[in-house]
Amino acid sequence: MVTLQAVQAHNGALRSRATGLVAVFVGGTSGIALSTALAFTRHTTAPRIYLIGRSRSAADTAIASMKNINPSSQPFFLQSDISLLKNVDKACAEIAAREQKVNLLFMTPGVMTMKGRQETAEGLDRKFVLHYYARMRFIYNLLPLLREAARQRALSDGTRLSRVVSVFDPMVSIRAGGSGTLDFSDLSLKKTFSLQRCGAHASLMGNFLLECLAHLQPQTSFTHTYPSGVATGILREVPAGRFLSALMTPILKPFMVPLEESGERHLYAATSPRYPPKIEGMTPKEDACLGSDGTKGSGCYWVSWDGEEFPVNKKMEITRQQDAAERVLQHTEEVFNQICEQGKTYP
Incomplete structure (x- = not known):
């Protein structure tokens, strides 16, 4: 276990080492993404921060907090419903028009629902898009800016920072005796959708695509993190969700990670040299974690x-x-080709 004291020591040192970093927080107006964005603001100098979400009022509150925490910060809000990939493309185009690099892409979008398949105008399930397709589309679109960040020294010790963090759970597919398998005949679950299969597919597909990208883009590191139980308000879209949250939170509180601690821990995951890119010479391999494929410093990490x-x-x-x-x-x-390039629905 990386102790909270070690996390705080690492994060506390960033302010004197990290200047002018650019970070994108998808789902950034609430929950873990916002908590991490606030920690990022607190511990770095003159950061440029993009919050992507649906609620302008929540974003206004978040931005006011950031400016109060760190007057040198430059936070921006991009309002977007990213359950549609065309909106992901639009948000990324706006970032690319403003920035020459992105040091950190941090993603937490998702929805808690008891409903079945909710098909979007693009032919995909809404929950599946938020947990997988939209996240991967952000990566694809922002890879040129992540590559540029990898070419520049980000920290005062000469370390570069080009990192993608996706927060979900790498182990969804095997929890409670799950099979850990994919239905390759129906990866989008167009014909065989269930909430359980959606969670398993989104997790596994994220695992393996991040691993693939770590090989194809060896100058950037990719991390899929499990946050454990955190009171993020995710039950708000479930019927009687507020009631359930009020009932369950006091019971579960002793077993949950406090939201502020989760933000600090995820900032560590987003900046620590323990999770380096695959390419040699960018960070010390002896300090690296074991990668998802069992190789130390592989560039892709499944982290608790x-x-x-x-x-x-x-x-x-x-x-x-x-x-x-x-x-x-x-x-x-x-x-991506069918929806984003050809403008069709899938399949």
């Missing part, structure tokens, strides 16, 4: 709430051996 990597899992290894990364990559690019 306490900063430690998850051990290699036999069920997921079987899925990996079915060319999962390549098949997920092919499917995802097919979806």
